[in-house]
Amino acid sequence: MLEKVRVGVIGVGGMGQGHCKRLAGDIQNAELTAVCDVDPDTLQAVSTQYGVPGFSSHGELLSSGKVDAVVIATPHYFHPPIGIDAFDAGMHVLTEKPMAVTIGAAEKFAAKARESKKVFTIMFQKRFSGAFQTAKKLVEEKAIGELYRVSMIATGFRTQRYYDSGAWRATWLHEGGGVIINQASHELDFFTALVGLPSQVCAKVRTRLHRIEVEDFGHCIMEFPNGAVGYLCISTDEAPGTHRIELCGDSGRILIDGNKILLSRLDTPSLKDFALQSDTVWGSPKAQTEEVAIPDGKANHGHVLQNFVNTILGKEELVIDGAVGLTELELGNAIHLSSHIGKAVELPLDRQQVEDHFAQLRRISKPKASISVARETDPQHLQK
Ligand SMILES: NC(=O)c1ccc[n+]([C@@H]2O[C@H](COP(=O)([O-])OP(=O)(O)OC[C@H]3O[C@@H](n4cnc5c(N)ncnc54)[C@H](O)[C@@H]3O)[C@@H](O)[C@H]2O)c1
Numbered sequence: 001m002l003e004k005v006r007v008g009v010i011g012v013g014g015m016g017q018g019h020c021k022r023l024a025g026d027i028q029n030a031e032l033t034a035v036c037d038v039d040p041d042t043l044q045a046v047s048t049q050y051g052v053p054g055f056s057s058h059g060e061l062l063s064s065g066k067v068d069a070v071v072i073a074t075p076h077y078f079h080p081p082i083g084i085d086a087f088d089a090g091m092h093v094l095t096e097k098p099m100a101v102t103i104g105a106a107e108k109f110a111a112k113a114r115e116s117k118k119v120f121t122i123m124f125q126k127r128f129s130g131a132f133q134t135a136k137k138l139v140e141e142k143a144i145g146e147l148y149r150v151s152m153i154a155t156g157f158r159t160q161r162y163y164d165s166g167a168w169r170a171t172w173l174h175e176g177g178g179v180i181i182n183q184a185s186h187e188l189d190f191f192t193a194l195v196g197l198p199s200q201v202c203a204k205v206r207t208r209l210h211r212i213e214v215e216d217f218g219h220c221i222m223e224f225p226n227g228a229v230g231y232l233c234i235s236t237d238e239a240p241g242t243h244r245i246e247l248c249g250d251s252g253r254i255l256i257d258g259n260k261i262l263l264s265r266l267d268t269p270s271l272k273d274f275a276l277q278s279d280t281v282w283g284s285p286k287a288q289t290e291e292v293a294i295p296d297g298k299a300n301h302g303h304v305l306q307n308f309v310n311t312i313l314g315k316e317e318l319v320i321d322g323a324v325g326l327t328e329l330e331l332g333n334a335i336h337l338s339s340h341i342g343k344a345v346e347l348p349l350d351r352q353q354v355e356d357h358f359a360q361l362r363r364i365s366k367p368k369a370s371i372s373v374a375r376e377t378d379p380q381h382l383q384k
Pocket of ligand 1: 010012013037073074075098123124166182375381
């Protein structure tokens with residue numbers, strides 16, 4: 001049995017360097033033992049900073065004998081092929097989000113993870129937040145009964161400078177989309193973990209503010225298998241950002257506004273029964289609203305890294321099975337596909353149609369006019 005997990009980080013740009021810092025710092029029972037990047041200057045700088053061997057290809061890192069586990073923090077298209085090679089080499093894998101660009105590629109990744117029996121997790125750090133855990137428990141306990149209307153507004157902001165900070169960013173060729181595939185993946189994960197996947201999506205994506213070929217705005221209406229309806233609005237063109245989820249059910253409503261949760265319970269067990277059985281003309285159920293206490297709202301990458309390491313060592317249960325990444329990705333792919341073909345799409349999506357769609361977008365992608373590379377992650381990601 002291992003006493004310490006030797007971890008290699010593959011892709012040591014902005015986010016990867018954040019992971020190196022945590023692994024060399026406050027993550028218990030782990031050791032950063034190797035790094036990999038295709039950019040020679042970045043590789044040299046990070047390998048020197050941490051005094052660990054640097055490899056210019058993930059294959060060399062995997063066969064080096066220096067690591068038991070890897071963290072993949074490359075651009076998204078590389079997550080499945082590198083992850084599959086890592087499982088084949090007997091490694092445990094933590095992948096950055098999104099799991100892949102297309103649902104088909106993500107399914108191959110998840111299948112390999114299952115077959116390998118190694119630990120597989122994904123960096124959805126918001127799942128460790130008090131807001132997520134509390135909201136999920138409320139939904140699982142059916143605190144508001146069967147859902148009949150759900151919505152999420154998840155808007156934020158990015159500068160043009162952010163988009164210009166990497167040749168791969170915001171291109172169909174290298175990133176496979178904009179806000180839907182990248183910034184919103186956390187929110188789509190949060191949302192689908194609460195409400196599941198819709199059966200139909202009718203979406204529009206647009207490029208409203210930035211000089212990029214992919215979308216910085218997207219919205220959609222959704223229908224769920226039980227007949228519930230939903231609305232989503234996502235962007236990187238708004239400040240101050242809004243993170244609001246509203247769930248309306250047969251016996252109440254949950255409002256999640258950032259780190260605050262309001263729960264309204266009706267004084268009747270079923271709104272539907274009340275509507276059909278009440279003999280009053282103007283009657284309406286009364287609601288009691290309370291703010292739900294949230295345990296320690298903080299969540300950061302360190303929680304996911306520590307749980308990954310502890311699971312490998314047999315000290316903890318895995319909190320986030322990497323395969324959960326399939327769900328938000330299927331919704332993201334549905335939003336893209338529906339907008340581009342100009343009509344509603346049914347879920348589960350036709351995998352081949354998704355592949356053909358993204359392949360077509362890669363063919364029409366154009367090189368970016370202005371790039372000034374900065375491998376720098378959001379400073380908030382480095383906070384304790
Ligand atoms: N969980 C989060 O909160 C969070 C935050 C930021 C980024 N991310 C994710 O991390 C990933 C990387 O984003 P970033 O902002 O760090 O980008 P970045 O451009 O700063 O870094 C990516 C690095 O990967 C390297 N790279 C590219 N192809 C490679 C390959 N085949 N093998 C090895 N290295 C390779 C690049 O040279 C670069 O140094 C993305 O998938 C992104 O979605 C997650």
